[in-house]
Amino acid sequence: MSKTVPPMKGKQAAVREDYFQHDAGFFALDCNPGFGKSTTLNQIAAEALVRADAAGDRCPEQQLCVISFSREDAASIEPGIRDALDAFAEDTDGTYPVQISPETADRLKRRLQMTDHIGTIDSVLRGIFEDIASELGFDGMPSVGNASQLSLLRQNCIASVRQDDAYSDQCTRLDTAYPTAADSDDESDDRLHTLLEDARAKKRDRRLSIDDFEARLRDTVTDVYPSGPPETLADLLGDIRTFYDDDVATDFAAQQPPETDEETNEAVKDDQECYEEWLTCIEEFCTVLEGYERAYDAACRDQGVVSHADIAYWIAEYFDNPMEDIAGADKSASEEYRARVKARYTAKFQSLLIDEAQDISIAQHDALAPFVTDETRVLMAGDVDQCIYVWRNARPEQFVTGFKRGEYFETEWTEHRSYSGSRTYRMRPDIAAAVDTIFGDVFTDPARGGGVDAVSANTDYSSLEPTRSGTADPAVHIAGYTQPEGAPGTPDWFKTEKTPVANYLAGGLTDDTFGHDTVTVLFATRSNMDELAEQLTNQGFSVVNASTHLFENPLIKLICRVVWWLVEPYDPERTRRLVESECLPLSSESTALFADAGYQIDAVAERGDSDRQATTEDGFLAGLVALARRRARHTSDPGSLVAEEIIEMLGLRADPFGQVPDPERRLAACDALLYSIEDWEGDERYSLSELAQILNSYVAEPKDGLVHPVPNQDEYDIVFRTIHNMKGDEDSVVCLADASGSVNFRGPHTDTFLALGDTLALAPPETVSRTPLTQSDDQGPATTDYGSLRWASDYWSDGRIAGPPSLSRISQRYCAEQWRVLYVALTRARDHLVLSLPYERRDNGVETSWIATLADALSFEENSSAGIYEAPVSNAEKEAALTVGVNDVALPERKSSEGQQPTPRSAHVPAKTKTGWTSRYVNGTSVYQLTANAIGSKAQYILDERGESVSTRSESIDADLPDGIEREQLGEIIHQVLTRAVSQNVSTASLRSFDRPLPEILARSVTASDSRITPAMRASIQTYLSDRICPQFATSDTWKEIQQAQTQYVEEPIHTVLEIDGIEIETQNRADIVSVQSDGQWVVDELKLTHSSIEQETRKQHRLQVAFYAWLLEQQLPTESSVTARLTYLGESAESAVVSSPIVPVPEWLAGLVDSE
Structure with missing residues (x-):
């Protein structure tokens, strides 16, 4: 029995048994802390994979969706499933309900890496939104969840609303009604803006129209004034008695001055005024809110950024309303495409498991509902006594309704089972007794x-x-x-x-x-x-x-400040502000060096130490000089690469200023920053000034960013x-x-x-x-x-x-x-x-x-x-x-804190140096040159400053291309057009004639390109596509077989870690097209654009690339499955053929990656 995966018992086992006895139904588990609900869901998910695999499903992970509310909880789902699969494989005495071989467990764990439907509910919804973003009027997939960028966007929105004549008067009156605190020193502190943004978010989460939202606000006024505004003091006292008690009413009456006429009482008149002004404010607030919401949506589309809550809202709107009723939707959006997307995700959610279900919001619930039918099998687990996210729109009432009545995902489930789990496998009996004693009457009091x-x-x-x-x-x-x-x-x-x-x-x-x-x-x-x-x-x-925030870390602040400086590194004033920043603790000597040089970075270079390899203050200064000289290149680099170069060139992982003593936490902070920037950018590129503005906003408001990771808590x-x-x-x-x-x-x-x-x-x-x-x-x-x-x-x-x-x-x-x-x-x-x-x-x-x-x-x-x-x-x-x-412990003697912190990584004895060199990262495009031309390619691989894969380009002279565009850019655009033609099920006739939706696909691809493409260049590309490439593809055997395939995947990730002679080598690849034919044969297709005759060496490289993809995929499929590799050339000539690895099989090529010492 696995030490980390206890077998299910009691209610856990009952849930599992009922779940697998039904092909569809709704199963709800309400359980106490320490019950093991996450473990239960992970084991059921693992068993669902095993059962689907045993039934012959070639992609068992594509029918399973396992989600949780928070990032912390979701992070443990996939490891938990992997542990369960290992436990099933190790089981020799029937402890678990299923047993599998170690080979099957390894293969299913690899299959898990190929799904994006395991994680947070936000991450799953993000994947769905990517398929419909363009239908909703977005120009491609926007950046998601960048709080800093969203904050700037919202500030611009309120500024535009305030300047709009249609809203300016209302804004002025609302500013008076709800004034910003007089002692606020923050220029961005705008109380009306805060109220509008809060109202917009809450309105959206409840999916209310502006009229319904205003009606809810007015309902509250009616509740506060049940008989309308008071006409007499007696009316006012009556409300006090109703809402408080007789004593408070009597006390209030005693404070009123003697009046001959109750109707002239000042308190009554004040309360009448409150009623009238309140309703007026609500009306004006909703008028401005409507304008703000419209400005927000337009800005989101224009700037390509949305929040996670926005995604849930838009998915629910897209699948729940007629297309013509969805504000801002693309006029060319089709019902047919919407139906295909819905069917695709309905198939992927055949088994839907939800952890921490009590925390799901209305919008998240409604966003998932379209993909759940009465043929879906749903298991949700939660505990409303642990619902602590109502302030973040959690609606535990939904969980209760589902638990008690079987009504969930807009379905009244015929097959509905509910379970209450009271066991706790976590706490000692005395702790459980203390909790019971403390909370025995709290939740009902x-x-x-x-x-x-x-x-x-x-x-x-x-x-x-x-x-x-x-x-x-x-x-x-x-x-x-x-x-x-x-x-x-x-x-x-x-x-x-x-x-x-x-x-x-x-x-x-x-x-x-x-x-x-x-x-x-x-x-x-x-x-x-x-x-x-x-x-x-x-x-x-x-x-x-x-629980500290990442952007409170002094090292992260320093990186952000250097990004800001790089916007204009030759500006003396900007350099002075960098040098004087609190996050840069330079010595007095270095500070004087800058001052003597007039804060001119070139002058500093002439006077300073040029050894930028040293992780010292001198090395840091030399690194600043080098960064300044590389600024032109940084303007076109992705933001994550800019930050990575700052970290490397300034030696910040070694912490030259001693700002973060714990080396593991220091490295984790740098990695978290790089990951965040890469995630924000997605397929887009920030300019240096945009990146600096975003990072500065996070430094100003660290709570909007990530929590600082602590990888070594046990130390x-x-x-x-x-x-x-x-x-x-x-x-x-x-x-x-x-x-x-x-x-x-x-x-x-x-x-x-x-x-x-x-x-x-x-x-x-x-x-x-x-x-x-x-x-x-x-x-x-x-x-x-x-x-x-x-x-x-x-x-x-x-x-x-x-x-x-x-x-x-x-x-x-x-x-x-x-x-x-x-x-x-x-x-x-x-x-x-x-x-x-x-x-x-x-x-x-x-x-x-x-x-x-x-x-x-x-x-x-x-x-x-x-x-x-x-x-x-x-x-x-x-x-x-x-x-x-x-106080039942002995008070210790005071002791020095020296040596108590975890040992720095620099204090560890370094490993023995090897004389050989092995690439720890390869992909299909680099494996040929790294083995066929080992010395030259490895040198190029090591020395390549950009860290890119080894080039596989032919040195032949290019044929005529569309005017003004480089062949790499052209290849990327054409590749996107062709693969999206496959993913969107474009007809052969449309492909051959370059008819809709291909022009729209081309427009989006051009817009997403890193390079500026003029209208004339775009027209030239379209002509090249319509006259040559698309007709070639439409008449190819590749296209015909893809059209006949029962399943197609586009840009399919094929990632894994290979072990070769005891050395782990990571490989990350994306196959252009993967399809499954009607006879069960898998095919990996690679499309290549040629502009000249193809050299023999280049053909070998391409053959090995696609054969490598096919071999990797075959390792992740059942043993009886086979994969064919096919290479298609379009452009100068059109040809396609099934290929194999040149000269020797793929494993022998890979063996050549490992050097002997």
Whole structure:
């Protein structure tokens, strides 16, 4: 049995059995933390692959889709499936329901690399959107999820709306109604823009028209004024009694001046004005919102950038509406093409598995729905008690509806099964008992937001059923501290808390209470992480913050600053600003060198050290000089290549300024930046100024970027993470710190625009009174603030949050989510759970305080002395009592922190140098020259500054080409036209006559080209295609056989890692066309454009290339499958033929890649 893949038991096994007993149906699993739902889904996915493969499906991975909500959870899906396949192959005693050979497991793992339907829901939707982007009016596939680029786009949109005469007056009035904070120093801080963007996103996620959106806002006003605006003071008092209670109404009445006529009461008149102005603001807000949304969509299409939420919205709109009703859609978009795309993805989603399904939004749900039919087999798993992303549009109600009624993906499922899993394979019994005791009534307690629009699949709290055995020593610990003088949740409070909790963690690590495990410390926010890290580091422990943002890293800031400098490296002022940047800690000598040179980079070059190979400050300066001289080349390079050259030429991976001591984290940061830039660009190219602007925006707002990766967490003593970042993960030792803040401190009452569930609300304008309610004190000013009558409040009355029903529900649901965040935090622990609590509490009610609830549930105030005590539990049938340790560790002696951080990579003994050289990366275009002409080609391969593959071009003289275009550019464009003709099922007649949609395909290909192509050049290319290339292709045997194939794949990735004589060599390739004939024969087609006679050596190179592709594909198919390689030439002459590897088989060519020492 595999140590990493436990066999399924109980409900896990029941889900699997039912799932495979049905060819279609809807299966919903609601389970507790630690149930193993991800493991269950991964094993079912692996078995689905095995079954499809055994049934003879040649591409079993193409019928399987496995997705999760978050990137962190999704990252473990494919490794989990691979582990399950290995476990099936290793199984010799029938532990698992299926057994396969190791060869089959390896082949299916390779097949997994060929699917893009395993990952986040966003990544899967992105792949779908790529097929329909042009139909929706986009010029090719836009960049997705670049928060910085989107931020700039949105700023430009609001600027254009403000300048538009149709909206300028409304914007002015709305600015007055909702003014930007007077103390804001940020020039880009625009409150109206923030409200509009928030409203646009929430409107889109709910897929509302502007009229429906405005109606929702007006419905809230009606709810706040159930009888309309008050006519008398009695009417006003009646609303106060309804929304609050008699005492608040009586107190409010006592504060009013004596009036002879109730209708002239100032409070009544103010409230009437509030009603009228509120409705006026809503009308004007929606008018401006419509214009802003229109400007946003136009800018997205024009600039080629969208958010992940935009993609979900557009997919849902495209497949759910008549083409003529989709704003901005291409007028030539066809119903036939839409039907083909829908059918294609319906086939790919035959088995659909969804993890963390409670977090899916309406737009994501609706975007997937078109591809799910009553013949699909759907398994979704989740836990609404762990839904902590409502603020990101998660709609757990959808999960509940599917679980309880079998209604999901717009289908009422005939075959519907629901399962509730209460086992936890994660926690020790005492930790599970503590969680049950703390949360036994929280999720149903109205005083803590429970019981509102019940979003739990089970009405009652589902107790945890631990399967692990207990220990004699405590598993639940409390690090107690004296009640601070400051208010809970403030820095002053944490100053008192940090030393006791640091001492406790230090003691537990030193006296072996925690064994040798790393401790994970969880925080609700990042506010006080640095303070505790400093405290622990001073005590000699290595600490890493796994929740910091990538663009907070000083090395990343430096790279971004150098990109900005390279826009104009010969500008002395720009050079001066680079030298004086905080992220560049130059020595006083180097700073003086620049000053003496007048900040002229060429003058610096004349005076400085030219050794740019040294990873020193001098080497850094020499690297700057070299980068400046290469600026012309950078203007045409991809952004990722520019950043890579900056890193290499400045020696930043070696950290010449000592900014990031941990070498592994330093390398991970550089890799993450390069990956991000490459992902943003896609097929596009940023100019240097565009790249600099985007990177600078991320530096200004690091939270918009990635979290800084930590590849070596196990090497640290203590890891800090936010609770949200920890969701889906677990650790042996978990400590909850800095948990004293009020649950509703940042609640809805502090917001201006609210969107939760079906309720949408825009606050009354700040230019009118919202009827504030306060309690008067006869001895002085008001002492209690109840909040505003006409907006959300945080005042609790009779176990609920007071206020109008719709706004009260929003407030309660917000509070409920904060308690779910605490639930997630406590359920991450396996062996030890540490809580940081004050010995006594003052003014902390359990309704609004985590620490009060924890202390109350664990009876801590009555047992706060150091030692061990027994706390009563909520479920006495399982546990008689719960053992809790209070400050039950020995405080360690203070020790030096020297040497505690992970050992730098530079300190490791280098491996023995080999005299031979082996390329660790080859592809089909380079393998011939790397073996046939080993010495010359390898030298070229090593010395090639651009890192490109070895050229396979013929040196023959070109034939006449379309005017003004190089043959490489022409080849790329023609290649795109021909392969898209295949993927879009263009008819032979259309291909031969170059009829629609080929002109549109050519237009998109030309636009996407890296080079500027004039209208005259484009016309010349079209003539070349229509007169020569397309007729040749249409009459070729290749085209005829492709048309008759049962399946075609275009630009098919064929990637793998080959092991040759013990050396791993990575190969990444894309075959032009892969097809499966009706008799099951696979064919790999490679298209080559020729402009002159083809030399014999070039033919050998091309033959080996396509034979290499075919051989690689054959390794990934069932053993009985065979693959044919076919090479087609078009242009100077037209010919096609089935080919084989020249001279010797492919494996013998590959063996030639490996040098002996």
